[in-house]
Amino acid sequence: MMTGRTFHLEIVTPKKVLYASEVQSFRVPGYVGSFQILYNHTPLLSLITVGELKIVDADGNDIRFATSGGFVDVKDNTVMLLAETAERADEIDVPRAQVAYDKSKRRLVEKRFETDVERTRLALERARNRLKVASRAGKVPTGSS
Template sequence: MSLQISILTPERPFWNGQAEEIILPTETGEMGVLKNHAPIITGLDVGAMLIRSNDDRQWRSYAIMGGFALVKQNVVTILANEAQSSENIDPEEAKNAFETAKTNLEKAEGVKEKVEANFAYKRAKARYQVVKALKKI
């Protein structure tokens, strides 16, 4: 028995499948889930999510743009604001967007501008982490 994982976004079901392990970007840090995990509901932060599949035991990476995760009886249901697979992200574009967002965050002045720049930075960082993770894995 393994984990049954469903990732849902407002537009469509994003991914369904079986996995051995999943690492989620939660509001309080990364959280790993293996089979027979205790039931939990957690908020998801903007970040990289990793899934180790049953088939080839390879890690797959996804950029998650916040949401919630429910873990119960070896079923993981993820309600994400947005999700993107590493295969659909151009590494060079992700790197450039990350560097631009980092510069914009450093230059931001005023509360509103800093909040918006921080959110753009977190999104760009998640996308860049996902393509970097693909190279490491």
């Protein structure tokens, strides 16, 4: 365990606290690109977008989450990420994510008048992200992008 160079991280959704522990680093998907938070990071409040959360825990292990957005608050070596949704990579239901991806893609191709295009694009982006994060964690081969 690395001593003195860790900070406290909490990942919270409206339903529950998903993660709370000391970590070495935390990478989040910002609107203009991902950024990394380390020990003694300057105070920050930022929106995040659909993407991957990557944690290096106090023991040096990589932990990944898929998120659909939210915001992150950094202050005094404490980081709070409030996410609309977040799912640990090793808990992603890959077949369900693939069905959501295929359904959203099909709806965009069909271009039916009742389709809410923006909502469908967002659903496609979230499903693609879940599959990508699961793949990076070794759960599935890439191929749905």
